[in-house]
Amino acid sequence: MIPVYSLGLLGAFASAGIAFYALMRETDGLHRLLLTDLVEVVTLAFIALLGTDLAEALILPGLVVGVSELIALSEIFRIKEGYTRPPADTLQIEVMNTAPPILAALLVIYGIILSGFSGGAVAGLGVIFYFLSRDPGERFELIETASGYSWVLWIIAFFIFMVFPQHWFFAVMLAGSAILVKVMAKMSLIGTMRGDPDA
Amino acid sequence: MPDIGGSDLFVLAFGDILHYFNPYTATLFLLALLFTGLVIASRPERQLDIAFGGDAYYAKMTTVSEMRFRRFMAIACGLASMGAMASGDIFNFTLFVSLVGITNVGIVSAVRIRHVLNAAYEYGIVAMVATLPLFGGAALILGTTGTLSIQALAAGGFAVPLVGKALLALGVIGEGMAPFYAAKAEMFRAPGAPYVIMCSLSSLLIFLRVVEIVITI
Amino acid sequence: MLIISRISRVLSNFQHLVALFAGACVIVSLIGIFSLPLAFEENQLYPKTLDPASSLYPYDRGGVPFGPTEIVAQYPENSPYAGYVTTYLTPLSQYLADHTHYLGTTIVAHPGGIIDEILYNTRGLDTVVETSILFTAFAIASYLYRRREEE
Incomplete structure (x- = not known):
């Protein structure tokens, strides 16, 4: 009988070989960027084959590394090819003029009650909706600054865990509030990125 | 297990992730620290292109914001190299190596010269797909031995598969482009001397470190 | 000498970089397939x-x-x-x-x-x-x- 782990590895290695072979043959810049996704998925398969709680925890960094490199590379690709035309004007429907303040406020309040990562996601959804319907203006830099400072607080919380483990409760609360602001800020950027302020 | 790095000088524990220095990694760490200091202190070079057949020359200007951005990336790259030198956990090491890879892309991506951007893009794609051998190698080692700590692996009693080590080395080569300096030269033609050298130095350092890891485990 | 200069000419063109690296990865993937089966260590950290x-x-x-x-x-x-x-x-x-x-x-x-x-x-x-x-x-x-x- 073939052990399950080896069988999984066979599949992962075979997929890696196919993905890299495709990348070897492809010459177009944009298609290469798309093919990297094929490779990233196999990376996750290698980690997931472990099937432990640790594997689940390691998938998160693996995923984040791939996604973040994709962000940077696609921006470089855009600059390199000279695609600088701003996107066309945004969606305009009646609901987007009346509903945003109420819905955004409800979502943000519920997000703050939840706190932590999921709270940030819920609140961020509200802020995305608000920014999508309103003129983003120049709040871009303010949001980035808030995100940067909350990131620092989050990192401080980690070091409290490692250096002063007896203050773990304070660290949990600090991390929970900081990540709320951080996720909310990052998500709200999606709202501001749609469309040009002057359009 | 062969002990090429020498005995441990200092161990710093962060939960499950140990950081340790032995004479070999401490030397590499000091080199990264020294160079990061140099990057912080020094001013960027100004490139001059001389037009052949005349007295004319072009001065390539670097704007202040571009200079600041590239200096930030170079410092981040130095910190990431230091982390990679000190890390005693294979997965943590691979993460530091990925950070080195992406900061290398960042250092050159701010340049507005087209062929430099082309090279940075190609290099970025390699750095991105190199995460497969890196993380794959780390996961394979974890799966077959049940631990990620380099110290525990060095203590012996584990059969680390050769393909795991090969994947790890290949991943570091991809992130740092260590043997492909010829290709990196295209990136080095970007103006701004101390920052582009950081790309080269960091990839050399992570390559030297992975050699130590592969021999030790 | 000739071979070395030819190799370095191929290496120096950054357009070949991705293909070269991908080729190396294909080879290692094949080595990985041939090195199977690998035993799974039952004694894992953080078991599920x-x-x-x-x-x-x-x-x-x-x-x-x-x-x-x-x-x-x-x-x-x-x-x-x-x-x-x-x-x-x-x-x-x-x-x-x-x-x-x-x-x-x-x-x-x-x-x-x-x-x-x-x-x-x-x-x-x-x-x-x-x-x-x-x-x-x-x-x-x-x-x-x-x-x-x-x-």
């Missing part, structure tokens, strides 16, 4: 247990919020409070978990459990580096994006 009776099945990661939980860490002596930062559910999820058996199927929205412990406490440094990578990538992208607006 499945409890079909749990309403969070199959994603119940265990753990009592703010209480001690048994976890298999590499160096337990380095994390004296390991196990305290575990599962929590939002009020809505808690209600659903108490009243249905199928919350586990939507677990993507409910992280937590031992994972929080690993990500925050025992392997916290991994998360620090991971978010630094995200931060760096974001800095690159936003710098390039903002520069376009200046022009």
Whole structure:
């Protein structure tokens, strides 16, 4: 009988070989960027084959590394090819003029009650909706600054865990509030990125 | 297990992730620290292109914001190299190596010269797909031995598969482009001397470190 | 001499870089296939247990919020409070978990459990580096994006 782990590895290695072979043959810049996704998925398969709680925890960094490199590379690709035309004007429907303040406020309040990562996601959804319907203006830099400072607080919380483990409760609360602001800020950027302020 | 790095000088524990220095990694760490200091202190070079057949020359200007951005990336790259030198956990090491890879892309991506951007893009794609051998190698080692700590692996009693080590080395080569300096030269033609050298130095350092890891485990 | 100069000419063209690296990866993948079967070490860190009776099945990661939980860490002596930062559910999820058996199927929205412990406490440094990578990538992208607006 073939052990399950080896069988999984066979599949992962075979997929890696196919993905890299495709990348070897492809010459177009944009298609290469798309093919990297094929490779990233196999990376996750290698980690997931472990099937432990640790594997689940390691998938998160693996995923984040791939996604973040994709962000940077696609921006470089855009600059390199000279695609600088701003996107066309945004969606305009009646609901987007009346509903945003109420819905955004409800979502943000519920997000703050939840706190932590999921709270940030819920609140961020509200802020995305608000920014999508309103003129983003120049709040871009303010949001980035808030995100940067909350990131620092989050990192401080980690070091409290490692250096002063007896203050773990304070660290949990600090991390929970900081990540709320951080996720909310990052998500709200999606709202501001749609469309040009002057359009 | 062969002990090429020498005995441990200092161990710093962060939960499950140990950081340790032995004479070999401490030397590499000091080199990264020294160079990061140099990057912080020094001013960027100004490139001059001389037009052949005349007295004319072009001065390539670097704007202040571009200079600041590239200096930030170079410092981040130095910190990431230091982390990679000190890390005693294979997965943590691979993460530091990925950070080195992406900061290398960042250092050159701010340049507005087209062929430099082309090279940075190609290099970025390699750095991105190199995460497969890196993380794959780390996961394979974890799966077959049940631990990620380099110290525990060095203590012996584990059969680390050769393909795991090969994947790890290949991943570091991809992130740092260590043997492909010829290709990196295209990136080095970007103006701004101390920052582009950081790309080269960091990839050399992570390559030297992975050699130590592969021999030790 | 001729061979070396020919090789260096191919290497010096950065257009060949991706193909070269991908080729090397294909070869290592083949080596990987030929080195199978590899034995799976049963004695893993942070092993996973499945409890079909749990309403969070199959994603119940265990753990009592703010209480001690048994976890298999590499160096337990380095994390004296390991196990305290575990599962929590939002009020809505808690209600659903108490009243249905199928919350586990939507677990993507409910992280937590031992994972929080690993990500925050025992392997916290991994998360620090991971978010630094995200931060760096974001800095690159936003710098390039903002520069376009200046022009």
